[in-house]
Amino acid sequence: MAREYDQYTGRGATIAAIVVDAPEQNAAMVEKLALPFPILSDPDGERAIKPLGVWDEEGKMATPAIIVLAPDGHEVYRYAGVDFMDRPNDDEILEALSSLGLPATETPAGTIAHLDPRPGSRAIKLDNLAVYMRGVRFASMALAGRARDPFDKAEAERTSRMAERYVTAQGATLRLVNQHAT
Amino acid sequence: MSQYPNTLQRKKGTDVHNVELTDQAGQPWQLAGALLRGAVVLVFYRGDW
Numbered sequence: 056m057a058r059e060y061d062q063y064t065g066r067g068a069t070i071a072a073i074v075v076d077a078p079e080q081n082a083a084m085v086e087k088l089a090l091p092f093p094i095l096s097d098p099d100g101e102r103a104i105k106p107l108g109v110w111d112e113e114g115k116m117a118t119p120a121i122i123v124l125a126p127d128g129h130e131v132y133r134y135a136g137v138d139f140m141d142r143p144n145d146d147e148i149l150e151a152l153s154s155l156g157l158p159a160t161e162t163p164a165g166t167i168a169h170l171d172p173r174p175g176s177r178a179i180k181l182d183n184l185a186v187y188m189r190g191v192r193f194a195s196m197a198l199a200g201r202a203r204d205p206f207d208k209a210e211a212e213r214t215s216r217m218a219e220r221y222v223t224a225q226g227a228t229l230r231l232v233n234q235h236a237t
Numbered sequence: 238m239s240q241y242p243n244t245l246q247r248k249k250g251t252d253v254h255n256v257e258l259t260d261q262a263g264q265p266w267q268l269a270g271a272l273l274r275g276a277v278v279l280v281f282y283r284g285d286w
Contacts, residue, residue, distance in 0.1 A: 056280065067275040071266070073258065076284045081261035095258035095266050103256045103268075109281045117281035124268075124277045128253045131276075139283055152276055160275045 058227040059145055060091045066149060067157025068123070071095055073103050075116045087181065089231045109135060123151050131155065140191070140217060181232070185225045192218035 056063075056070065063070055070092040074081065081094035097103050100110045100117065109120040119141055123132035132151035134143040179187055192215050199211035256268035271277045 063278060068278050069271055069274055069276075070278045070280060071271060072280040072282060074282055074284045078259055078261050078263045085261050093260040093266060095260055097258055102258055103279070104281060106256070107253075107279070111283070114283065116283045119283060120281040122279045122281070124253060124272065124279065126272050126275055128272055148278060152278075155276055157275050
């Protein structure tokens with residue numbers, strides 16, 4: 056998503072990520088992933104996560120979700136994932152944005168904050184993500200092959216495609232981060 | 238649309254224009270301000286777990 060940011064601004068949108076983490080952690084994440092958009096902190100979920108209905112009570116954090124708001128604030132698209140890696144394809148979000156017919160957004164250049172990257176100890180290192188997601192991809196392909204139930208089969212296939220997109224995005228992000236570093 | 242049945246709903250009476258959060262630099266960020274620039278894609282994620 057971050058790697059296709061101009062696809063979003065070209066359709067008159069900006070992106071903002073929302074998470075329960077503190078601003079310091081978010082600053083490290085913005086740096087680590089060279090994000091062109093802000094990460095906003097909603098520690099107890101009361102400001103946005105709960106009001107927008109994407110709170111995971113069990114985990115005390117947001118459920119992975121994407122919500123698109125038109126300029127008047129009404130919701131035009133919503134996707135709530137079923138697990139930590141469940142994300143929609145960019146295409147569906149871009150389609151929802153295109154249907155609004157907005158002019159391109161002006162984006163201020165050079166908004167990436169520069170702080171020492173301090174990813175949490177349990178986070179998967181970016182270099183290792185592709186290896187992990189390749190594992191997910193092959194495991195879900197194998198599960199799809201064994202599944203008898205059509206829904207389970209479709210879900211396994213969807214997971215496999217999702218993992219493939221992660222691998223692609225990881226490659227693009229690594230290239231960008233290396234560019235920033237040199 | 239997603240092929241997954243979506244059961245999560247926005248709370249009734251929520252006015253997104255009042256949403257104010259803190260960005261990674263500790264600065265206030267207002268949803269109403271972002272909407273002045275166009276559509277807004279909100280990406281919720283679980284966090285650094």
